[in-house]
């Protein structure tokens with residue numbers, strides 16, 4: 001059976017070492033992981049030095065990670081794994097013509113404890129000199145009925161124009177460029193934010209090293225992160241991207257989807273913002289879902 005010149009029973013021995021108390025899912029996931037890792041090592045004839053370089057990368061990612069830095073996730077992101085898992089998990093929801101809002105990856109800069117803010121509030125608490133202020137607004141609605149969802153939560157976060165999220169940057173006040181909003185009686189949310197700008201993912205760690213070794217740039221297209229939730233609806237994690245951005249076709253973490261590309265347009269009669277973005281979020285009710293929730 002083995003088409004290679006290495007010990008033909010080795011991989012099965014490792015897989016079969018799992019005991020009877022392993023859950024079926026764990027047995028399947030680990031067997032697949034072991035089989036693919038071993039096949040990979042045999043196919044590439046991975047040397048001890050090359051394998052150890054990978055181990056050092058993993059250890060480096062671990063040492064670098066804390067509550068402000070998730071390097072393991074970023075390594076997965078530059079290798080496309082988080083975007084692939086996102087696609088696998090949400091494929092059924094994202095394919096129809098009139099589709100619910102598509103998902104995109106969470107990324108390493110989400111913060112669980114972001115405060116609620118009032119609709120119309122400015123999330124730019126530390127304002128960069130080159131800020132292009134944006135009024136973002138829209139509705140959250142039921143994907144099928146198009147009825148507004150009153151009291152839905154819309155959580156957003158974005159990097160500043162220097163390419164840093166607030167937890168990466170001691171110059172920004174805590175929770176700058178983050179906020180949670182509740183939709184009003186018409187299902188509407190609104191806030192002022194920055195027009196997002198493209199930036200490099202942190203490349204001073206193993207993710208950056210991997211990008212360099214693969215001769216790839218670290219840039220992400222300008223984006224705003226969104227999580228929208230409502231009782232009995234499938235929670236949505238996504239990102240929206242500026243159509244004018246030059247990195248749409250080569251995002252360093254492979255997260256762009258056509259339906260998530262949006263247009264910022266000039267805003268009239270508002271001294272607080274030069275551009276605006278209207279964006280409606282369409283959520284899927286759990287019972288109405290055809291796919292795996």
Ligand code: MBD
Pocket residue numbers: 074077105106107108109201220253255
């Ligand atoms: C980001 O800002 C981001 O959104 C993702 C997904 C990965 C790295 C940096």
Ligand code: FE
Pocket residue numbers: 107109159223225
């Ligand atoms: Fe991001």
